[in-house]
Amino acid sequence: MKGLWLEDRKMNFRTDLPMPELEPDEVLIKVLLAGVCSTDLEMMKGYYDFTGVPGHEFVGLVQDENGHPELLGKRVIGDINISCGECERCLNQETSQCMNRRTLGIFSYDGVFAEYSKLPARNLTVVPDSVSDVLAVFSEPTAAALRILDQIQVRPSDRVIVVGAGKLGLLIAQAFKNTGCDLNVVVRRAEPAAILTGWGIRAVYPEEVKGQLADIVVEVTGSPEGFKLSRALTRARGSLVLKSTFAGDVSVNLSKLVVDEITLVGSRCGNYPAGLHALSSGLIQVGEMVDSIFSLDQGLEAIERAGQPGVLKVLIRP
Amino acid sequence: MKGLWLEDRKMNFRTDLPMPELEPDEVLIKVLLAGVCSTDLEMMKGYYDFTGVPGHEFVGLVQDENGHPELLGKRVIGDINISCGECERCLNQETSQCMNRRTLGIFSYDGVFAEYSKLPARNLTVVPDSVSDVLAVFSEPTAAALRILDQIQVRPSDRVIVVGAGKLGLLIAQAFKNTGCDLNVVVRRAEPAAILTGWGIRAVYPEEVKGQLADIVVEVTGSPEGFKLSRALTRARGSLVLKSTFAGDVSVNLSKLVVDEITLVGSRCGNYPAGLHALSSGLIQVGEMVDSIFSLDQGLEAIERAGQPGVLKVLIRP
Numbered sequence: 001m002k003g004l005w006l007e008d009r010k011m012n013f014r015t016d017l018p019m020p021e022l023e024p025d026e027v028l029i030k031v032l033l034a035g036v037c038s039t040d041l042e043m044m045k046g047y048y049d050f051t052g053v054p055g056h057e058f059v060g061l062v063q064d065e066n067g068h069p070e071l072l073g074k075r076v077i078g079d080i081n082i083s084c085g086e087c088e089r090c091l092n093q094e095t096s097q098c099m100n101r102r103t104l105g106i107f108s109y110d111g112v113f114a115e116y117s118k119l120p121a122r123n124l125t126v127v128p129d130s131v132s133d134v135l136a137v138f139s140e141p142t143a144a145a146l147r148i149l150d151q152i153q154v155r156p157s158d159r160v161i162v163v164g165a166g167k168l169g170l171l172i173a174q175a176f177k178n179t180g181c182d183l184n185v186v187v188r189r190a191e192p193a194a195i196l197t198g199w200g201i202r203a204v205y206p207e208e209v210k211g212q213l214a215d216i217v218v219e220v221t222g223s224p225e226g227f228k229l230s231r232a233l234t235r236a237r238g239s240l241v242l243k244s245t246f247a248g249d250v251s252v253n254l255s256k257l258v259v260d261e262i263t264l265v266g267s268r269c270g271n272y273p274a275g276l277h278a279l280s281s282g283l284i285q286v287g288e289m290v291d292s293i294f295s296l297d298q299g300l301e302a303i304e305r306a307g308q309p310g311v312l313k314v315l316i317r318p
Numbered sequence: 319m320k321g322l323w324l325e326d327r328k329m330n331f332r333t334d335l336p337m338p339e340l341e342p343d344e345v346l347i348k349v350l351l352a353g354v355c356s357t358d359l360e361m362m363k364g365y366y367d368f369t370g371v372p373g374h375e376f377v378g379l380v381q382d383e384n385g386h387p388e389l390l391g392k393r394v395i396g397d398i399n400i401s402c403g404e405c406e407r408c409l410n411q412e413t414s415q416c417m418n419r420r421t422l423g424i425f426s427y428d429g430v431f432a433e434y435s436k437l438p439a440r441n442l443t444v445v446p447d448s449v450s451d452v453l454a455v456f457s458e459p460t461a462a463a464l465r466i467l468d469q470i471q472v473r474p475s476d477r478v479i480v481v482g483a484g485k486l487g488l489l490i491a492q493a494f495k496n497t498g499c500d501l502n503v504v505v506r507r508a509e510p511a512a513i514l515t516g517w518g519i520r521a522v523y524p525e526e527v528k529g530q531l532a533d534i535v536v537e538v539t540g541s542p543e544g545f546k547l548s549r550a551l552t553r554a555r556g557s558l559v560l561k562s563t564f565a566g567d568v569s570v571n572l573s574k575l576v577v578d579e580i581t582l583v584g585s586r587c588g589n590y591p592a593g594l595h596a597l598s599s600g601l602i603q604v605g606e607m608v609d610s611i612f613s614l615d616q617g618l619e620a621i622e623r624a625g626q627p628g629v630l631k632v633l634i635r636p
C-alpha cells in the first residue's frame with residue numbers, strides 16, 4: 001500500500017508498504033482523512049526516535065472487523081494509546097498512561113499517513129453521520145485540548161492566558177472560552193489573531209501582556225522561549241499548564257517555583273468521545289483552521305507545508 | 319545590640335547593631351530561641367542577595383507592645399511574611415504571597431539572629447505555657463511541612479516517597495506519616511534513618527528505591543541531583559512536590575512532564591498556628607532533631623556547625 005515512512009528522522013513516500021497485520025482484537029481501518037500534528041514534525045527533529053508510518057490524527061472506515069461485526073463499515077476515530085490492560089495504570093482506568101503502551105504513529109505502532117491503519121476495537125469511537133470527516137479528524141487534538149479541564153478547575157473569575165495560537169492553541173483557546181473565564185491568547189501573527197477575534201476571543205501580542213499575571217497560563221508554543229514567557233505570566237500560587245512536546249531540555253529556576261508556589265501541570269491525551277462531542281455540538285469550531293488538504297501521493301508536500309511558520313492544520317486524504 | 323549580620327554573602331558577629339525601630343503596628347520582640355534553616359545557609363551561597371540580620375525561625379517575648387497591650391509579655395511565634403494588606407494576593411487572603419512583601423531575615427527585613435527583632439502584631443501567634451521554647455521554635459518549619467497537605471490531597475492508599483531527610487525532610491515525613499499513606503523516606507545517612515525508624519517511618523537508601531514509582535514524591539534535598547531522583551520516582555499522573563530552595567537553575571525535560579502528565583507543586587510557607595498546634599499536640603515530634611544550642615556570642619560557630627553535612631537543627635539562644 002501507499003504511505004509515508006519515517007526513518008532516521010527522514011520522511012519518505014513509499015508505495016511498497018505492507019498492509020497492517022491484525023492481531024486479535026485489532027480491526028483494519030481504511031484512512032479517510034488524517035491530520036498533521038506538531039508532534040509529527042518534532043519527530044523529524046529528534047523528539048522521538050520512531051521508525052514506521054507516522055500520523056495519529058484520523059477518521060477512517062472499518063474495513064475488516066476481525067470479530068467485532070458491530071464496527072464493520074462504520075466511520076471511526078480512535079484513541080492513539082494502545083494499552084496492555086494489565087499494568088497498574090490500566091487497572092486504575094488510566095489506559096492513556098499504560099506503562100507498556102504503544103502509541104499510534106509515535107511509538108512502536110504504525111500510524112495513519114497511509115491507505116490503511118489498524119487499532120484495537122476498544123480504542124474506537126463511532127462517528128455520527130451528521131459529523132463530517134473534516135470535523136471528525138480534529139477529535140484527537142480537541143480531546144487533548146479538553147484534557148486540561150479534566151486536570152484543573154477553571155472558574156469564571158479566573159484570568160487565563162493561552163500562550164501560543166497554533167493548531168492546538170486555537171482549540172485550547174476555545175475550550176477555555178466556553179468556561180466564561182477572562183481569556184487572553186498570545187499570538188505572534190495576524191492570521192490566528194483574526195480567527196480568534198472571529199470567535200470572540202481576545203488575541204494579544206507578547207508585548208501587550210508584559211507584566212500581566214494570570215491565575216492559569218497554558219504553554220502551547222512548543223519552544224523554550226514560550227515556556228519562559230508563560231512562567232513570567234503565572235501569578236504566585238497560579239497554575240502553569242504545559243501542553244507542548246518538543247526536543248531538548250529547558251533550564252528552570254525550581255526555587256522560584258517553590259517561592260511562588262506555582263503548580264506546573266503536564267497535560268497529554270484526553271477523552272476521545274468528549275472531543276468528538278465538543279466538535280459535533282459546535283462547542284469547538286475548526287473550519288477556519290484547515291489550511292489545506294493534500295492527497296496521500298502529495299504526502300511529502302503536506303508535511304513540508306505543515307512545517308511552514310504560521311500554517312495551521314494540514315490534512316491528508318488517502 | 320548583639321547579633322549576626324549578613325553582607326556580601328559573609329556572616330559576621332556584631333555588637334553594635336541598632337535596636338529595631340518600630341513602625342506603626344510592629345511590636346518589639348526579645349528573641350528567646352532561634353533556629354538555623356538551610357535557607358540561611360543558601361543565602362551565603364548566593365540564593366538571595368540579602369544584607370541585614372538573618373534568621374527567621376524563632377520564639378520570642380513581646381517587649382514593647384506598641385499599641386497592642388494584649389501581647390505584652392507574651393511568648394510568641396510569627397509569620398515571616400510582612401504583607402502590605404493592599405495587593406491582590408493580600409485581598410485574596412494569600413498574605414504569604416503578598417506582592418510587596420518583605421520577609422523576616424530573608425528580604426528587606428531584619429531577622430532573628432540577634433537579641434531583639436520585630437514583627438507586625440498581626441503576624442504573631444501566642445505560644446501556650448505548656449509548649450517549650452525548643453518545641454515552639456520549630457513552628458515555622460513545621461508549618462512549612464504541613465503546607466503540602468494544604469496543597470495536595472494525600473490518600474491513605476497513596477504511595478509517597480520523601481526524598482531527603484534533613485531538618486525539613488524529617489518534619490515532612492511526620493506530616494505524611496499522620497495521613498496513613500504508604501511512606502518511604504530516602505536517606506543518605508544512618509542518623510536520620512535511626513530517627514525515622516524510631517518514629518515508625520520506613521527509611522530507605524537511594525539504591526533501594528531505584529525503579530519504584532510513587533503517587534506523590536516530595537523533593538527536599540536542596541540539590542539538582544535530588545530533583546532528578548525525585549522526578550524518576552514520580553509515576554505518570556503523579557505529583558512531585560518541590561520543597562527546597564537553592565541557588566541555580568536545573569535542566570528539566572518539560573516534554574517528559576507533558577507525556578507523563580506530572581504535576582509539579584511548588585510549596586513554601588504554611589499556617590503558623592497549625593504548625594504550633596501539630597507540635598503542641600505531639601503530632602509532630604522534634605526532640606530527636608536538635609543537634610545543639612549555641613549562645614548568640616557563639617553565633618558564627620552555630621552557622622558553621624549547621625553547615626556541616628548531616629547536622630540537623632542548630633539553635634541559637636540570645
